[in-house]
Amino acid sequence: MIFKKHCRVLLALILSGVSCVVAATPTQKPNILLVLADDLGYNDVGFNGSKDIITPNLDALAAQGTTFSEAYVAHPFCGPSRAALLTGRYPHKIGSQFNLPIRGSFVGVPTSETFIAQVMQDAGYFTGAMGKWHLGDAPQYHPNKRGFEEFYGFLGGGHNYFPAQFEKAYNERVKQGVTNIFEYLTPLEHNGKEVRETEYITDALSREAVNFVTKAAKNDKPFFLYLAYNAPHVPLEAKQEDMAMFPNIKDKKRKTYAGMVYAVDRGVGRIVETLKANNQFDNTLIVFMSDNGGKLGQGASNYPLKEGKGSVYEGGFRTPMLMHWPQQVAAGKQFEHPVLALDLYPTFAALGGASLPANNKLDGKNIWQDLQANQNPHQDELIYVLRHRDGFSDAAVRRNEFKAVKYGKQDWQLFNIEKDISEQHDLSASNSLMLNDMVAEMEKWTWDNVQPLWFHISEEGANWRLKGMPRFDQTFKTSISSTESD
């Protein structure tokens, strides 16, 4: 009812021709630094309570800023989550539900979508992207074409970390005449030009971020920097000195993973120093989060969340998150309401005084006022996660304290996610009315999903077609009797 009412009010506004004016509280346009880790577990930063991994620089930002206990990305794995982050749309609405084809392609996130970088650039920001792209290799999808004035990194979905090793492997393949070389091995690039990187990749990206921040400080534009570390995504490759910080970790994977996270933290520290040295620290909003949950079996921990990367349980898409901005973001607080990676687009646009593109449909909202007021920005609203698998779809939907989960062939479950963060106590039996209502609302949300524009491998595409996907008939089947009304 409340939702319906909101809809009507919105409709009335739209019909009456009132245009949406974005109200940004701060008077000066801040620099915005978005640091994205890759496959970082919920429990793998100090500020979220890790017992074994230390992240002193992130923890310092957390101590002087706000952490978020219920930060959700839009998809439990990389490509779709990043597409959502930069477009402000659920990946299912823009055909980006799958990772890009593993052996390359000429497809990418549709150019009909305007990236947040473009919006910021149009508003006078100096924009840069460092690190992993994973949103399209072909020229029209290049970061430089999506609003990033500067790009340093790699276009693929990941990368090996030690140049001496990957350069050797790459050159061997070239020598053999191979042209379709695994993207984790290819040379990095700067604005479309191949470069010969020599540093450990995490350090290289930190270095480039430092350079960007330094350069930005010299011009009079605010900056928007998207620093997308590929760490601690596999392959697990850490520097000895970083692993040496964790003498008590015995598990080899965990130790390597910890070293990789530490390198990220080290990089963040260097950037903070640079911001301070350039007198930009007080005017910079720093946001740190991961693109999805940690990958189980690869060194990560999402404790106390259930499962990990790929899952519609919390471990798949709830990630560590912090915001830091002196005087503007409350220091030492934890924000305990849900926030979405999808919210960053409209929030950044508002802070930057940017205009949203005409006819732009965004799935998130500007959360700035609610953040200041410590209010739930998504009260009574629905938060979705939907992952297509081989012949069926996993789905979950949260509203306030309740989360409904459809996992594999199991029936829908219902959890009180505020009291039961580990999703252990199924309340569906005693709450069938609410469960059915949430399932119906999620099914309603799916009708304007579009067909995937690509798949990760051709087998996935063939199975999609052969098995009549997305099979929402099964996904949203409940005890509700459907009412015919033709």
Added chain:
Amino acid sequence: MIFKKHCRVLLALILSGVSCVVAATPTQKPNILLVLADDLGYNDVGFNGSKDIITPNLDALAAQGTTFSEAYVAHPFCGPSRAALLTGRYPHKIGSQFNLPIRGSFVGVPTSETFIAQVMQDAGYFTGAMGKWHLGDAPQYHPNKRGFEEFYGFLGGGHNYFPAQFEKAYNERVKQGVTNIFEYLTPLEHNGKEVRETEYITDALSREAVNFVTKAAKNDKPFFLYLAYNAPHVPLEAKQEDMAMFPNIKDKKRKTYAGMVYAVDRGVGRIVETLKANNQFDNTLIVFMSDNGGKLGQGASNYPLKEGKGSVYEGGFRTPMLMHWPQQVAAGKQFEHPVLALDLYPTFAALGGASLPANNKLDGKNIWQDLQANQNPHQDELIYVLRHRDGFSDAAVRRNEFKAVKYGKQDWQLFNIEKDISEQHDLSASNSLMLNDMVAEMEKWTWDNVQPLWFHISEEGANWRLKGMPRFDQTFKTSISSTESD
């Protein structure tokens, strides 16, 4: 051959750059009142010979106007038929082959289509829609966005009739926290704002139509009013006083249905009075018809037509129809040639002196001249009906006196529909050449059909994909041997 010739002439015209000028005979722009009943049977109005249902006001209009014995809608059920009526396109050409998702959605008739209301509004008409919409719930599909200045009614595919009852049911669900409430129960709205209706819905819509006509009479614009009663669509709910008009009907459903039709007729009477009182009656073209055939088992009669709502036999898509306009439409005549709901768009546009949108493809034609001349506007042309079912498609095509029917898994049948209105005598055996020709022409027509943009329920969509729909390989299989020519 004749058809081919027409095509060539048309082609030559197009190629020679002659632009289409719409020639409207009457010099003054008339008001246009389109009254649409919902699931009204062919035999369920007095002017079509009903023995038990009385419709004095409609009959009076019929007596002073022209009735149509062969009026066809574009689809045998609601949503697609209405989409066709307002866009002038067969629903299969615009992805609107199915009713909208029953539990709501954010999809609707594509905004790339221009509704007749928009065309009329652009030509200076004051436009209004009252009643059932069923063409999209999301803001961009709202009547106010499709050319209707005024809208009063409900966006869904139907509605309960007694406010005291549906308001109670609605409030109970709201109280339980349900947000996805069956659309038949939700409050009505006026231009996007919720209203609290208190009258029996048919009377409420008649009241609003009266108000609209009254308001229209006060400005100097002609009006275009689309009055879409949901009666006598289920649920069968009539006022006691209306049922009391039919003491001789014993069947409860039929009696209720009759009462519902009577309420519609009563409303038409009120509007006619209002038109007269405002001195607008002589300058108003009134068109009355149904969106599809009556639903068997729910009180309707399509006698002498075969089957009912949903069928590609005549009972599914031939409906009662009348036109009334003093001095302009012949009084007391019956027009015995086929006319299409698809013809109304270009005919109304012509009468209103409106320009058709550039690149607009319309599937019907301006029938005004042929109506005046009592000539068949569709001589030698093909009239199609196509309904997709679970794993197969029903189809029918009419040309002049012949109608070919593909029903379920049966072979194609051929009827002389002028002599055999009840489709009892299959002539296929002795007319295989003509039958095959008509089937081939219909198959030709299907190639630029588009995939459905939505389905009524998710099961329907899953089956569509799993069963390789639309399965035209089976639908158009005849004894013709296909000729390869690659």
Added chain:
Amino acid sequence: MIFKKHCRVLLALILSGVSCVVAATPTQKPNILLVLADDLGYNDVGFNGSKDIITPNLDALAAQGTTFSEAYVAHPFCGPSRAALLTGRYPHKIGSQFNLPIRGSFVGVPTSETFIAQVMQDAGYFTGAMGKWHLGDAPQYHPNKRGFEEFYGFLGGGHNYFPAQFEKAYNERVKQGVTNIFEYLTPLEHNGKEVRETEYITDALSREAVNFVTKAAKNDKPFFLYLAYNAPHVPLEAKQEDMAMFPNIKDKKRKTYAGMVYAVDRGVGRIVETLKANNQFDNTLIVFMSDNGGKLGQGASNYPLKEGKGSVYEGGFRTPMLMHWPQQVAAGKQFEHPVLALDLYPTFAALGGASLPANNKLDGKNIWQDLQANQNPHQDELIYVLRHRDGFSDAAVRRNEFKAVKYGKQDWQLFNIEKDISEQHDLSASNSLMLNDMVAEMEKWTWDNVQPLWFHISEEGANWRLKGMPRFDQTFKTSISSTESD
């Protein structure tokens, strides 16, 4: 690696905003005459070594011009090959992978594609098309709407040759009331107007080409003429006098076919005479080729190529080709590098000083400089052929001297196509690395293929859907282990 490097350079160019300027060597805009034969075998012209078929006029052009031993069309059958020729795109990129529906339709090559004729017309050329169209029957797809000022011929995929016969057959059907008449029998047209042709069709098309050339000589525009003979496509129908030229051929089909080819050659001779008589011969680039390989069992020979029309072996899509232009194209030479029908679009545009449409993606390239320099225009590049069959896809990809072939359910084979033109010696066992690389590159190329916009018959469309086509999971399956990187 080399390919990757090219990509990067291209990307850098695009990103740096350098616009593509087409450099045409010759200073004067030449007339361009593109003569396309239909299903002509690789071995069925004198200049390609035919032992039994004589083509004196083509041979004379060949002797004074350049022949091409490795000319590839983009598809092994008619419709898609022609769509590629005129749009410059692989048919799979524009939904034109299949021949148009055999019993007619209102679909055609998307109007979002700009035909080469339009590009030339915009550059000041007088443009004409004579003969077979096969790219869309509906008005918006008519040659006159795609850049051809003059059109004489037929819109379908083929035609019978003797007017006395096809006119009779056509009239009989008209008399019977048939409207969906096989397109091989329908009257020819001139700019959308039906004409009554009386000559043997090949002669009629030659006559119209002569008329066009004569008319063109009288105005000051250069001309672009697309002369698309339907000969020697079935039905096998030749004039007695032409067959009489081949007394030594005993096989009836071969003899008829030879007569059909001879008529084409005779026509080319007449046009050459006309060009000379009008003093245009020296300023005319003549290109002659076929739309695909000869059809086995219908009189054609593709010797020494393997298989014929429809196949991804060389016989399917390598065709005879010559270019003639005094002083500009080397006389008496054979060009022994691959050239593509796809190259003609950008090459013609360059020669005509035409601008390519903005955002135009072309799959071929201007080969003029490489032709002059006798260099391989496609060094290290990939040349694709892909044919969808019932439930699987045949594919082949060539790079330099190697060609990989996926045929039916067989494993991928690898041939050294320069040394093994008949594709007899599979080298896959000893070259798995290269084979796998080429297969991976071809799979990469497929991801931006689009779904077919039509099929030849409805059965084909139903099977496409039921069998989860294009089944690239099977097509591109090799011994490569797929690497996951989500």
